[in-house]
Structure formats: structure tokens, C-alpha cells
Amino acid sequence: MFDRNPMPWARTKRNRRAWIRDHVRFCKEALHQMLLHVIMTFFVMLLIGVSIALPSGLWVIRDYLSYADLAWPTERGFNAFFHSDASETQIDSTAQTIRNHGFVNEAFLIPKSVALQEFLTAADLPDLTDRMPENPLPDTLTVFVKENIQVHEIETLTDFIQQLDAVDQVSYDTQIIVRFSAIHTIFNRLLWVVAGTFCLFALFVSASAVRIAIESRLQEIRILHVIGSPKRITRGPFLWCGFMYGALGGILAAVLLTLVLIYVEEPLRTLTASYGVRRDLQSLDWSFVGIVCAVGALLGLSSALYSTSRHLQRVTRNWEI
Amino acid sequence: MKIIEFNGVDHVFPDGTKPLQNISLSIEEGTLHFIVGPSGSGKTTLLNLLLGLYQPAVGEIWVNKCNICVLSERQLTLYRQHLGAIFQQNNLIPHRTVFENVAMPLWLRGTERKEVHQSVVSVLSEVGLRGFEDVLPLHLSSGDQQRVAIARALITRPRIIVADEPTGNLDRQLAGSVTEILKLQTTLRVTVIMVSHDEELTRYADTTSRLAPAPNALGTSTLT
Numbered sequence: 001m002f003d004r005n006p007m008p009w010a011r012t013k014r015n016r017r018a019w020i021r022d023h024v025r026f027c028k029e030a031l032h033q034m035l036l037h038v039i040m041t042f043f044v045m046l047l048i049g050v051s052i053a054l055p056s057g058l059w060v061i062r063d064y065l066s067y068a069d070l071a072w073p074t075e076r077g078f079n080a081f082f083h084s085d086a087s088e089t090q091i092d093s094t095a096q097t098i099r100n101h102g103f104v105n106e107a108f109l110i111p112k113s114v115a116l117q118e119f120l121t122a123a124d125l126p127d128l129t130d131r132m133p134e135n136p137l138p139d140t141l142t143v144f145v146k147e148n149i150q151v152h153e154i155e156t157l158t159d160f161i162q163q164l165d166a167v168d169q170v171s172y173d174t175q176i177i178v179r180f181s182a183i184h185t186i187f188n189r190l191l192w193v194v195a196g197t198f199c200l201f202a203l204f205v206s207a208s209a210v211r212i213a214i215e216s217r218l219q220e221i222r223i224l225h226v227i228g229s230p231k232r233i234t235r236g237p238f239l240w241c242g243f244m245y246g247a248l249g250g251i252l253a254a255v256l257l258t259l260v261l262i263y264v265e266e267p268l269r270t271l272t273a274s275y276g277v278r279r280d281l282q283s284l285d286w287s288f289v290g291i292v293c294a295v296g297a298l299l300g301l302s303s304a305l306y307s308t309s310r311h312l313q314r315v316t317r318n319w320e321i
Numbered sequence: 322m323k324i325i326e327f328n329g330v331d332h333v334f335p336d337g338t339k340p341l342q343n344i345s346l347s348i349e350e351g352t353l354h355f356i357v358g359p360s361g362s363g364k365t366t367l368l369n370l371l372l373g374l375y376q377p378a379v380g381e382i383w384v385n386k387c388n389i390c391v392l393s394e395r396q397l398t399l400y401r402q403h404l405g406a407i408f409q410q411n412n413l414i415p416h417r418t419v420f421e422n423v424a425m426p427l428w429l430r431g432t433e434r435k436e437v438h439q440s441v442v443s444v445l446s447e448v449g450l451r452g453f454e455d456v457l458p459l460h461l462s463s464g465d466q467q468r469v470a471i472a473r474a475l476i477t478r479p480r481i482i483v484a485d486e487p488t489g490n491l492d493r494q495l496a497g498s499v500t501e502i503l504k505l506q507t508t509l510r511v512t513v514i515m516v517s518h519d520e521e522l523t524r525y526a527d528t529t530s531r532l533a534p535a536p537n538a539l540g541t542s543t544l545t
Binding site: 013015018021022219220224225230 | 360372374398400403404405406412414415425426428431433473
């Protein structure tokens with residue numbers, strides 16, 4: 001019997017070029033595998049794409065509408081009505097005093113003549129102006145507070161404005177704020193639940209597709225195992241496969257999202273324009289498309305990592321050639 | 322010099338079947354060693370033990386002064402890279418060309434592209450398949466497929482080649498020519514361990530071991 005136990009087999013040194021060559025080969029093999037089953041590949045991409053597009057779409061719409069809520073009577077905005085007998089100079093100086101307050105971000109004055117005109121136009125009664133002896137509406141100042149201001153600080157601000165001589169009334173409904181805030185929280189939480197569920201679905205779909213790829217190449221995996229293929233090289237093509245399923249699914253998600261948002265863009269613009277907000281949809285932004293693709297690729301890669309570590313081990317442990 | 326040594330090796334499958342019992346065997350470097358025996362006698366199991374694909378229940382397997390039974394999975398992978406392996410069937414990857422099948426062990430080592438090309442051309446010439454580089458294995462005869470498998474086993478110039486019934490699907494003449502290619506390697510101090518059920522081929526062997534069913538042990542073989 002031999003009397004020593006060193007490893008007599010030297011490890012060959014691999015340089016960076018070999019690493020690049022390996023990955024080019026893995027990429028080609030993964031593409032070959034995907035093209036070989038092109039219909040399955042398309043459906044896997046579609047399922048991943050839809051799974052990413054749905055939560056992303058909800059996020060885009062929520063983000064888009066959140067700009068509109070600047071004009072709503074939320075914790076960030078309210079109206080101050082002036083006395084009907086207040087002079088123009090008094091109103092201007094009061095508006096300036098309010099604008100200079102530390103909690104105020106901006107404030108817009110809506111003269112009573114403009115308010116009346118808007119009201120009559122909206123009510124489809126343009127001729128009524130001539131018949132009215134005087135304008136019953138007050139001059140109004142719409143105040144927007146800074147982002148980091150808390151509700152109790154807004155109450156301090158409204159008390160301050162209420163005490164100004166020219167101001168008749170401040171409209172600030174805490175009930176609406178509480179409701180709106182609750183709806184906002186529910187929407188946000190639902191968004192996370194939907195995103196989590198659909199990400200799990202995308203992971204499952206991609207992992208199953210990679211598993212099918214593994215099952216269809218058992219013979220190759222076993223041969224590679226016998227000739228001494230390290231785990232890294234055996235699973236390389238499958239990791240690329242998962243990565244490409246995810247990345248292409250992400251691109252498909254971006255396309256779907258863009259198409260849907262183009263379709264709903266007009267009514268959304270109308271809705272937000274009615275609150276005086278103009279903004280482009282974020283799905284058309286390249287950075288957003290990049291994030292969606294990166295999320296897809298990451299999901300695909302994670303699922304492939306899981307699938308290869310689980311199934312390749314099973315294949316190589318239950319050895320039979 | 323002894324290059325392979327089995328010391329009192331038993332193997333038990335997970336279902337409790339015991340195909341091999343108390344196997345002790347020594348193989349000299351640079352020889353063609355035949356392992357013969359009837360079907361089901363555990364010849365392939367013996368080779369799988371040598372390849373480190375199975376772990377013996379009892380005993381030790383020493384290869385090149387190293388007990389392979391104590392190696393980690395990573396070390397076994399490295400060990401297998403230094404062996405040449407040929408099987409009776411499912412030897413080649415069907416969707417890869419002859420060139421790709423033969424070049425695979427060099428890819429695992431990260432060999433430069435130019436060197437890979439030179440080695441593949443050289444080894445294919447050696448087995449008489451020069452010019453078949455771009456052909457898919459399905460378009461080759463069984464004999465030529467075995468030659469491709471031999472070329473793949475030879476490309477890293479291993480010191481040990483393990484061949485499990487490489488002539489099983491071939492007629493007598495082709496079987497002879499495949500065995501001759503393997504025999505030729507022994508002149509380069511390569512050790513070839515070949516499993517066969519064809520006693521006729523043992524005329525090429527330098528040494529031969531016979532696996533025979535053990536008396537009073539169902540499904541178990543010992544070496545005679």
C-alpha cells in the first residue's frame with residue numbers, strides 16, 4: 001500500500017481570457033437552448049414580463065398620481081379665504097406674509113373674479129355674470145406646505161393665518177387628511193404585496209424553465225461530471241439561461257408597460273391636469289426601463305441559481321451512465 | 322511501479338445491494354489491465370469507484386499514491402480532470418460537433434484557443450478521424466463515435482485511462498482496432514483499465530482480473 005496522501009494532480013491556472021471564453025460559450029449555449037425551444041422561451045418571457053409589468057405599472061401610476069395629490073387638500077395643501085371687503089393691497093401684503101412663513105413651500109392667489117369666471121364656465125352659465133349685482137366669492141390663497149412639515153405644525157400655521165386681519169376663514173379638514181393618508185398607506189402596502197407575489201411567480205416560472213433545460217441536457221451534465229467539470233462550468237449555461245429569461249422578460253415588461261401607459265396616458269393627463277399638474281409618464285424614461293430589466297435579470301439569475309444548485313446536485317449524486 | 326491499488330473494497334448501493342465485496346487489486350503503471358466478468362458482476366461499479374463517482378463502504382482506493390476515498394468533491398473533480406474516461410454508450414454530446422466533444426476537457430482547463438485547435442487536430446489524426454471536426458456524432462458510425470470518445474480521453478494526455486466496455490457495440494474487427502489504439506497508449510507509460518465481457522480481447526491485455534459472483538452472496542462479486 002502507498003504511504004502518503006498528497007494531491008498529485010496539479011490545478012491548472014486559468015487566466016482572465018479563459019474566464020471570458022467560458023462565459024461567451026455559456027452565453028452561446030444558453031441562446032442555443034432558448035432558440036431550440038423558441039415557443040417555450042417566448043411564454044416564459046411573457047409570464048416573467050407580465051409578472052414584472054403588473055407591479056411596475058401600479059408603481060408608475062401611483063407615482064404619477066402622487067404628483068396630482070399636491071393640489072388636493074392633503075396635509076400638504078389648503079385654502080385661505082379673504083374677507084370680501086379686504087382691499088387689494090391688504091390681500092397682497094397678507095399673501096406675502098404667508099409666503100414668507102417657514103412652513104410654506106408656495107402659495108397661489110386666486111382672485112375672486114377668476115374664481116367666478118371658472119365657476120360659471122364649469123357650470124355652463126356664462127351669461128349669469130351680467131345679472132349678478134356683485135361677486136359672492138372671496139379671494140382665495142392656495143397654500144402648499146413643505147414636504148417635511150408635520151400635521152401639528154400645519155395646525156400652528158393655520159392658526160397663524162386665521163389670526164391675520166384680511167383672512168376670513170381657513171379651510172383645513174383633518175378628516176380628509178386622515179382618510180387620504182389611510183388610502184395612501186393601503187395602496188402602498190397592496191403594491192408591496194402584489195410586487196412580492198408576482199416576483200415569487202416570476203421566480204417559480206424561471207426556475208421551472210431552467211429545470212426543464214437541465215432535464216433536457218442530463219446526458220451532457222453527466223459526461224461533464226465524469227470528465228471533471230467544476231460546478232461553475234456545468235451550471236454556467238443554465239445561469240445564463242435564467243439571466244436571459246429574466247432580462248428579456250424585463251424588456252418585454254417595459255414594452256408592455258409602455259404600451260399600456262400610452263393607452264391610458266390621455267385620461268391620466270386629463271385627470272392630473274385638472275389638478276394643475278403636468279408631467280411625463282415615467283415608463284418612457286430609459287432609467288426606469290433599465291431598472292425593470294435589471295430586476296428581471298436578477299430574478300432570472302436567482303431562480304437559475306436555486307434551480308441549478310438543487311437539480312444538478314441530484315443529477316450528479318444519483319450517478320448512472 | 323503500482324499506480325492503482327484497491328484494498329479490501331466493498332461497495333453497497335443505497336438500496337442495500339452489495340455488488341462488490343473485498344476487492345483487492347494492484348495495477349502497474351504503463352500496462353493494459355482488463356477486468357472481465359459476466360453481466361451484472363459489478364465491472365462498471367468498479368470503474369465508477371475508480372472514477373470517484375461512488376464511495377466505497379469499506380476499504381481504500383489508492384491512485385498515484387493518493388487515497389481517493391478521502392478526497393473532497395472539489396478534489397475529486399480535479400482528479401477526474403487527470404483521467405481519461407470512455408464508456409460503452411452515451412459517450413458523446415449529440416448536439417456538439419466532434420471538435421467540441423473532443424475539445425471539452427481542454428475547455429475545462431482554460432487552455433488557449435490556438436492550443437486547443439492544435440491538440441484536437443493532432444488527437445483526431447491519431448485515432449484516424451482527421452477531417453471529421455465539424456461532423457455531429459449522430460452522423461458517425463458506432464466505431465467512429467468510440468474513436469471520438471477515445472480522442473476526448475487522450476486529449477489531456479492522462480496517465481490513466483478508464484474504459485468501460487468501449488467495444489461493447491462494435492463488431493470483432495472494430496473492437497480489435499479500438500483496443501489497439503488503447504494498447505498503443507501503454508507505450509507512452511499510460512495505464513489503461515478496460516472492462517469487457519469479451520474474453521477474446523484479453524489477448525491484448527498485460528494483466529487481467531476476473532470478477533465472479535461470490536458463493537452464498539446474492540448479487541455480490543469478488544475478484545479472482
